Amino acid sequence: MKSIQLQQLTKSFGETEVIRGIDVTIEAGEFFALVGPSGCGKSTMLRMIAGLESITSGTLRIDGVAANGMKPSERHLSMVFQNYALYPHMTVEKNITFGLHTKGLTKLEQRERCLQAAETLGLTDYLKRKPRELSGGQRQRVALARAIVTEAPICLMDEPLSNLDAKLRAKMRSEIRQLQRKLGLTMIYVTHDQVEAMTMADRIMLLNEGEVQQVGKPLDLYNKPANTFVASFIGSPPMNLVEVTRQEKGWMASDGRIFHPNALTEVPQATLGVRPEQIKPADEDVTFYAELKNIEVLGTETILAFDVGGNEWLAKWPGQWPLTVGEKVACYVDPKQMSLFDTNGHRIEPRQPKLFEALEVFQ
Amino acid sequence: MRLRNVGVYVLLVLSAVVMLFPIAYAFSISLMDGKEVLQGHLLPREPSFENYVAAFERIPMMTYLLNSLIVALLVMIGQVVLSSLAAFAFVFIDFKGKGLIFMLFLATMMVPWEATMVPNFLTIQSLGWLNSVWGLSVPFFALAFGTFLLRQQFKTIPYEMYEASQIAGISRFRFFWNVVLPVSKTPLVTLSVYSFLTTWNMYLWPLLVTNTEQARTVQIGIKQMQSNEVASDWGVVMAAVILIIIPTLVLLFAGQKHLQEGLTQGAIK
Numbered sequence: 001m002k003s004i005q006l007q008q009l010t011k012s013f014g015e016t017e018v019i020r021g022i023d024v025t026i027e028a029g030e031f032f033a034l035v036g037p038s039g040c041g042k043s044t045m046l047r048m049i050a051g052l053e054s055i056t057s058g059t060l061r062i063d064g065v066a067a068n069g070m071k072p073s074e075r076h077l078s079m080v081f082q083n084y085a086l087y088p089h090m091t092v093e094k095n096i097t098f099g100l101h102t103k104g105l106t107k108l109e110q111r112e113r114c115l116q117a118a119e120t121l122g123l124t125d126y127l128k129r130k131p132r133e134l135s136g137g138q139r140q141r142v143a144l145a146r147a148i149v150t151e152a153p154i155c156l157m158d159e160p161l162s163n164l165d166a167k168l169r170a171k172m173r174s175e176i177r178q179l180q181r182k183l184g185l186t187m188i189y190v191t192h193d194q195v196e197a198m199t200m201a202d203r204i205m206l207l208n209e210g211e212v213q214q215v216g217k218p219l220d221l222y223n224k225p226a227n228t229f230v231a232s233f234i235g236s237p238p239m240n241l242v243e244v245t246r247q248e249k250g251w252m253a254s255d256g257r258i259f260h261p262n263a264l265t266e267v268p269q270a271t272l273g274v275r276p277e278q279i280k281p282a283d284e285d286v287t288f289y290a291e292l293k294n295i296e297v298l299g300t301e302t303i304l305a306f307d308v309g310g311n312e313w314l315a316k317w318p319g320q321w322p323l324t325v326g327e328k329v330a331c332y333v334d335p336k337q338m339s340l341f342d343t344n345g346h347r348i349e350p351r352q353p354k355l356f357e358a359l360e361v362f363q
Numbered sequence: 364m365r366l367r368n369v370g371v372y373v374l375l376v377l378s379a380v381v382m383l384f385p386i387a388y389a390f391s392i393s394l395m396d397g398k399e400v401l402q403g404h405l406l407p408r409e410p411s412f413e414n415y416v417a418a419f420e421r422i423p424m425m426t427y428l429l430n431s432l433i434v435a436l437l438v439m440i441g442q443v444v445l446s447s448l449a450a451f452a453f454v455f456i457d458f459k460g461k462g463l464i465f466m467l468f469l470a471t472m473m474v475p476w477e478a479t480m481v482p483n484f485l486t487i488q489s490l491g492w493l494n495s496v497w498g499l500s501v502p503f504f505a506l507a508f509g510t511f512l513l514r515q516q517f518k519t520i521p522y523e524m525y526e527a528s529q530i531a532g533i534s535r536f537r538f539f540w541n542v543v544l545p546v547s548k549t550p551l552v553t554l555s556v557y558s559f560l561t562t563w564n565m566y567l568w569p570l571l572v573t574n575t576e577q578a579r580t581v582q583i584g585i586k587q588m589q590s591n592e593v594a595s596d597w598g599v600v601m602a603a604v605i606l607i608i609i610p611t612l613v614l615l616f617a618g619q620k621h622l623q624e625g626l627t628q629g630a631i632k
Contacts (some may be wrong), residue, residue: 073532
């Protein structure tokens with residue numbers, strides 16, 4: 001198991017800076033997901049770690065050793081590519097073993113390792129086939145087998161599941177996760193799909209335009225997004241946002257709705273954020289009334305769409321609700337679950353819960 | 364639609380007849396004796412293979428054929444090896460001025476070969492390669508067209524395959540040998556056939572750099588027959604011509620499938 005350290009890593013293509021000073025340590029045995037919209041630099045960052053892309057400035061350390069100038073093969077890592085990069089003219093077995101000779105393994109050892117990897121991934125029956133005779137999921141498994149057969153402690157994956165259909169993707173998600181745990185791999189996993197990152201990763205780094213937005217555990221990113229970008233990227237559907245201005249009674253949106261978020265701040269203007277599942281049908285207290293624009297009944301939950309301050313908001317109510325478009329419903333949001341961001345988009349920390357509860361007792 | 368098809372086929376058959384007539388007539392003459400040729404018959408009255416025997420007896424046909432074969436094979440190997448290595452460099456290796464050098468490569472295709480003939484001759488002469496297979500083959504080893512053809516093919520190989528092999532620690536040459544060449548079989552066969560045929564049919568250069576019977580290739584051999592007294596014997600000349608065509612036909616039939624794929628490959632990209 002090996003750790004990876006990035007110190008002020010940058011990358012420029014000519015004048016354009018695509019990675020702007022990234023600092024992070026990826027612990028040994030950790031499943032680390034790099035997430036972001038396309039073009040955010042996540043693949044470039046992965047390729048810099050792999051040694052396929054040069055480092056413009058900063059230091060990359062693998063297990064404490066500076067690795068900037070190392071060849072890809074000297075970094076003791078394996079990589080799975082988005083299009084699998086299988087050799088089309090070789091059998092599955094040759095695909096898996098090709099390159100093992102560089103590790104000084106005899107033919108017999110190579111075969112043994114290949115069989116082991118094939119068994120782990122359920123490929124034993126396909127060893128004599130060519131890649132084109134396999135389905136997408138099987139090709140994906142061959143690519144994984146090729147990565148684990150080297151027994152490299154670090155594994156890099158570049159959007160490995162994006163070519164699979166939704167059902168298979170869910171299956172492979174858990175398979176990759178189990179494989180990583182079983183082998184104790186240090187995994188860096190690039191994806192644009194926040195669901196993959198949320199479900200698989202120990203920690204997530206969210207990138208946008210080459211800059212780190214937030215690094216942390218999936219639930220930290222979900223519950224305490226550092227800025228509005230994180231808030232709108234993580235979660236499906238994402239966090240509802242609306243511009244609000246400070247009033248005596250609370251925070252007012254442009255349509256006159258008033259919110260009372262649990263935050264102490266002096267700024268006159270802010271962005272308010274509420275997760276769809278935190279908008280609940282009101283019992284007694286009503287936060288606001290919503291005129292429904294659209295309703296999606298999904299069986300286990302109902303998604304309501306309505307306007308707040310010119311933005312479309314979505315609410316996720318558990319169960320099946322017999323509502324009609326145009327209907328007005330009363331909604332309730334717990335003030336403790338509202339997030340507030342300043343005009344630069346940065347999160348405003350809420351009041352300390354303890355103090356808040358103490359105040360409540362006082363009242 | 365059917366009418367159009369009929370029209371197309373009639374045209375195709377007509378052009379095929381026109382194209383094939385010289386060869387068919389040559390074959391026909393090769394089976395006639397001298398008198399019959401002059402009488403202008405299209406088909407031999409009494410076909411005989413005597414002319415073929417004569418072709419081997421009166422001129423050193425075997426030596427010529429062997430020379431041609433050796434030279435054509437040498438050029439074929441040389442062109443395929445050098446073109447594929449150059450194409451690999453142009454596709455998979457990063458170096459400064461890659462685009463410019465490739466443009467230069469392509470630019471040499473615009474220079475007619477005859478224009479470089481004199482300097483080439485002087486080089487070969489000073490190397491003492493006149494009348495040798497080296498003089499006949501080495502000047503053709505570098506082929507811009509071959510490099511271009513293979514580069515187009517290599518570019519269709521996903522770059523990730525190269526990167527995957529780099530991560531696995533596979534050397535460049537091994538990647539070239541075990542991955543790039545096997546997946547590029549079709550264009551490699553196309554290039555080989557093209558090289559072989561062009562060299563086999565080459566006339567001007569062998570005429571320049573050979574002047575002994577031991578070193579001559581078939582095409583020159585035929586020409587020599589005309590200047591000898593044998594020339595009047597058209598039956599023998601045509602028999603020799605047919606003999607020379609045979610290897611090219613064999614090669615064409617053998618490589619036809621690959622050749623068609625290879626030459627049309629660039630068209631749809």
